[in-house]
Amino acid sequence: MDEIISLILHGCELARELGKDLPNLATQPNSLFNSLEDITKIFGSAKERVLHSQDSSSSSYLHNTLTLEHQQIGTSVEQWLRPNPQARDIIQTQLAADRNEAKISGGIDIRGSEAAVRGSQAVDVVPASDVNIASSRSQRPRQRKDQGLISKMTVPAPRIGNTEIPPEDGFTWRKYGQKEIINSRFPRSYYRCTHQKLYNCLAKKLVQRLDDDPSTFEVTYRGEHTCHMSATAPSILPPAADHHITQDQLAATTESPTSRWLSMDVNPIRGGSSSGGMIGGSCGGGGDDVGTSTGTRYTGKEVDFPVMDLADAMFNSGGSSSSMDFIFNSAERRWESDDKKN
DNA sequence: AGGATTTGACCTCA
């Protein structure tokens, strides 16, 4: 147990140092990444030891302690990310994949800390079944067999420009359907990722105006972006076939059926290798978003991203650098791309 | 010409 405490104290020390240097590190993604990775490894190691400890009461206490430290890291990272909405775009997508993995692998429930840092928008990531029940309690709950993780949020309509479409979210979408919904004044629009065919990207979103507040959209995201590219051109090859989860593998997992919406393995952690498996990335963005009228982007002002999720990813990665590799490598590529344009 | 959108028909599932 002394060893665990020693690890934690060391991690706290590094976290404090990181906090002091954060203003400087904000302009040095590589250094920041190295620092974060060190901290992540230490706490990940400590967490593992706690979880495997025989002393359940001590484990519980230490786990809470680690969670607190975890939140402190998230706060610091939030400060850094605030002026970097591009990184947040990337991180958000990756975190959704990581979160999905955490559920599949029976990981720690992290929704509590997520909820604590929700921003101005109502954002939640819940199983499809929950969404159905919550949104249409008066009706028979519906659930597609292959649906899984769903992210649901409300988004204010743009005050200028075309107010008929929801604000941008960093991805490029192609509308493939519109449907009148029973007991709703406004039709629901169905979008899928523009790169669905090319990269087998299964991301979709549903957009519908709220009956009681037409100036607000309810946007439901389904699935993850398995492509990783700018709005105009791919930056990497499509994910290899071996990243698909077979139906047997899915059946062998303990997650609820509703989390199976994805057929792709979007988490680099599970495989223990991030090479070629970095597929939880951004479909759009790239700064220009020249795509479609639905190729939209949220700005930092409009959306308070659940930055705590970054800490969740760090913490739940158990010391693996793959997630952070993805985050910073992607962010750097995007920043480099933007620099060239400017 | 090629990609995006519209919209009626069809499919899925509780």
Add this chain to the structure above:
DNA sequence: TGAGGTCAAATCCT
């Protein structure tokens, strides 16, 4: 059986 979701031909747009 019917509501929600998807398909695909027609149409629009650049």
